[in-house]
Amino acid sequence: MRDLRKSYGDVVAVRGVDFTVSAGEVFALLGPNGAGKTTTLEILEGFRERTSGEVAVLGVDPARGGRALRERLGIVLQDTAVDPFLTVREVLTRNAGYYPRPRPVLEVIDLVGLGEKAEQRVQKLSGGQQRRLDVALGIVGNPELVFLDEPTTGFDPSARRSAWELVRGLIDGGTTIVLTTHYMDEAQALADRVAVIAGGQIVAAGTPETIGGRDTAAVRIRFRLPPGRSAQDIPLLAEAGPDGEVRLHTEDEVRDLHTLTGWALEAGIELDGLTVDRPSLEDVYLELVAGPDDEPAAVTR
Amino acid sequence: MNSVALVGHQVRYEQKTYWRNPQSAFFTFAFPIMFLVIFASLNKGQRIKDLGNISFNQYYIPAIIAFGVMSACYSSLAIGLTNRRESGVLKRLRGTPLPAWTYFSGLLASSVVVCVLLTAITVTVGVLFYNVSAPHHLLPLFVALVLGAVTFSALGVAVSALTPNADAAPAIVQFPFFALAFISGTFFPTPKGSFIAHLAAYFPLVHFTNAVFAPFNPLQRGTGFVAHDLEVLALWAVGSTFVAVRWFRWEPRR
Numbered sequence: 172m173r174d175l176r177k178s179y180g181d182v183v184a185v186r187g188v189d190f191t192v193s194a195g196e197v198f199a200l201l202g203p204n205g206a207g208k209t210t211t212l213e214i215l216e217g218f219r220e221r222t223s224g225e226v227a228v229l230g231v232d233p234a235r236g237g238r239a240l241r242e243r244l245g246i247v248l249q250d251t252a253v254d255p256f257l258t259v260r261e262v263l264t265r266n267a268g269y270y271p272r273p274r275p276v277l278e279v280i281d282l283v284g285l286g287e288k289a290e291q292r293v294q295k296l297s298g299g300q301q302r303r304l305d306v307a308l309g310i311v312g313n314p315e316l317v318f319l320d321e322p323t324t325g326f327d328p329s330a331r332r333s334a335w336e337l338v339r340g341l342i343d344g345g346t347t348i349v350l351t352t353h354y355m356d357e358a359q360a361l362a363d364r365v366a367v368i369a370g371g372q373i374v375a376a377g378t379p380e381t382i383g384g385r386d387t388a389a390v391r392i393r394f395r396l397p398p399g400r401s402a403q404d405i406p407l408l409a410e411a412g413p414d415g416e417v418r419l420h421t422e423d424e425v426r427d428l429h430t431l432t433g434w435a436l437e438a439g440i441e442l443d444g445l446t447v448d449r450p451s452l453e454d455v456y457l458e459l460v461a462g463p464d465d466e467p468a469a470v471t472r
Numbered sequence: 473m474n475s476v477a478l479v480g481h482q483v484r485y486e487q488k489t490y491w492r493n494p495q496s497a498f499f500t501f502a503f504p505i506m507f508l509v510i511f512a513s514l515n516k517g518q519r520i521k522d523l524g525n526i527s528f529n530q531y532y533i534p535a536i537i538a539f540g541v542m543s544a545c546y547s548s549l550a551i552g553l554t555n556r557r558e559s560g561v562l563k564r565l566r567g568t569p570l571p572a573w574t575y576f577s578g579l580l581a582s583s584v585v586v587c588v589l590l591t592a593i594t595v596t597v598g599v600l601f602y603n604v605s606a607p608h609h610l611l612p613l614f615v616a617l618v619l620g621a622v623t624f625s626a627l628g629v630a631v632s633a634l635t636p637n638a639d640a641a642p643a644i645v646q647f648p649f650f651a652l653a654f655i656s657g658t659f660f661p662t663p664k665g666s667f668i669a670h671l672a673a674y675f676p677l678v679h680f681t682n683a684v685f686a687p688f689n690p691l692q693r694g695t696g697f698v699a700h701d702l703e704v705l706a707l708w709a710v711g712s713t714f715v716a717v718r719w720f721r722w723e724p725r726r
Contacts, residue, residue: 216567217567218563218566218567218723238569238571239569241567241568241569242569244567246564246567246568248560248563248564248567250560251560252559252560252561252563252564253561253564254489254556254561256488256489256492256493257485257488257489257492261485261488265481265482265485266568268473268478268481269478269568269569269570270568270569292492305564308564312568312569
């Protein structure tokens with residue numbers, strides 16, 4: 172996908188997005204609501220026409236891919252929607268009939284953990300179960316590439332874990348996956364590569380470990396001082412946050428930590444909650460998304 | 473799966489959905505049968521002067537068949553498709569390889585199955601309990617039924633395309649339908665030459681009723697085909713198909 176742009180009238184939703192996903196890779200588009208994630212995904216899925224730019228999905232322009240392309244794709248949309256009056260097994264058997272080489276229906280039902288609900292009508296399933304059925308419908312055609320638009324939004328933590336297991340199972344099967352999410356931990360748990368999208372543009376891209384310069388960023392040292400002591404007493408450049416936590420950033424964490432702990436021992440001070448770390452993916456993300464251009468123009472529905 | 477098998481596959485699941493959905497099974501299938509029993513019983517033994525003094529039920533049975541076909545095709549598709557579109561089911565379907573024409577063929581064929589069943593039940597009840605004589609021409613009846621099913625299915629799709637949301641659907645779909653049934657002579661023939669009869673002639677139901685009635689009419693001579701009525705129906709089929717193709721949407725309106 173190169174220099175993808177999409178406008179709705181005067182509103183620009185996507186302003187020049189580039190990325191490439193290799194076969195077998197898991198790629199996550201990360202961004203806040205309204206950043207342009209779903210618009211980008213729906214152009215790839217063939218639901219929307221782009222305003223300009225070049226897009227190829229499995230080597231085919233999705234705007235002209237038609238039936239042959241859709242036989243190779245699995246699409247899980249943001250909103251769950253399944254015919255309410257059919258049973259889990261019936262819906263999957265029906266949709267399996269649309270594809271040339273579908274996966275066995277019972278195998279797919281087991282894979283998404285709906286084995287005991289196979290003969291239940293869709294309208295009697297819980298929200299989480301319907302979402303799993305939705306994922307099952309996305310993979311029953313044995314696709315080469317699966318799009319997952321916010322697959323776990325609204326899930327409780329344990330449901331999210333089992334959804335991740337499900338996606339990992341697909342990864343082991345060699346399926347290429349493009350997913351959107353606004354959960355950092357989800358991107359970290361699943362993706363080989365992440366792109367952060369904000370205001371209709373990709374503001375950073377890389378692996379979850381290196382994105383936004385995480386691997387080379389300054390180390391943070393954080394702790395709390397007892398009453399009566401302030402950050403100025405420390406023989407290092409440090410500042411106290413409004414919550415009383417003292418923070419310092421360093422490129423030379425071994426030396427600075429030695430200086431700090433040496434000072435604390437000598438003065439007989441305890442450093443409560445002493446933590447040494449690099450910025451989390453979430454910190455990087457929040458910084459990227461907050462970025463200089465807080466333009467309200469980019470809105471996707 | 474080849475195309476024909478795929479349409480059959482769709483019909484199978486459309487049928488399951490139709491009979492399990494109380495909205496369609498009750499309002500579009502049970503309703504016409506209820507009207508049949510109530511009106512045929514009330515008017516048993518009555519005769520219709522305007523139609524050469526034939527028995528009321530010899531007219532009413534074909535009229536209720538026409539009503540039932542419109543109900544099973546127009547109402548059920550207009551409401552059903554609006555619901556499916558607004559809930560996102562249609563968009564989801566658009567992401568699968570199922571071709572649009574296969575989907576609509578499946579819907580149409582499934583409606584025809586319901587129409588055939590309704591017609592068979594209505595004729596059987598009429599013959600057994602209300603002294604109605606069976607149609608003397610079967611081919612014209614069959615042609616009228618198929619053309620009616622196509623016309624009212626196309627009209628159903630067209631109306632669903634123009635219906636903004638699922639909550640409004642039953643009112644937008646059913647209100648004009650019942651008004652139309654009353655002015656088109658479904659429950660009693662409209663006096664010829666009246667303002668109401670002129671008004672009704674612009675709409676398809678009265679023509680469909682005539683086309684279904686002709687093969688049942690003991691005084692009708694000739695083949696049982698009524699060319700003018702079939703022409704008007706075909707015109708409505710073309711117009712509705714145009715609107716449906718032009719304005720049909722797969723995605724919810726938000």
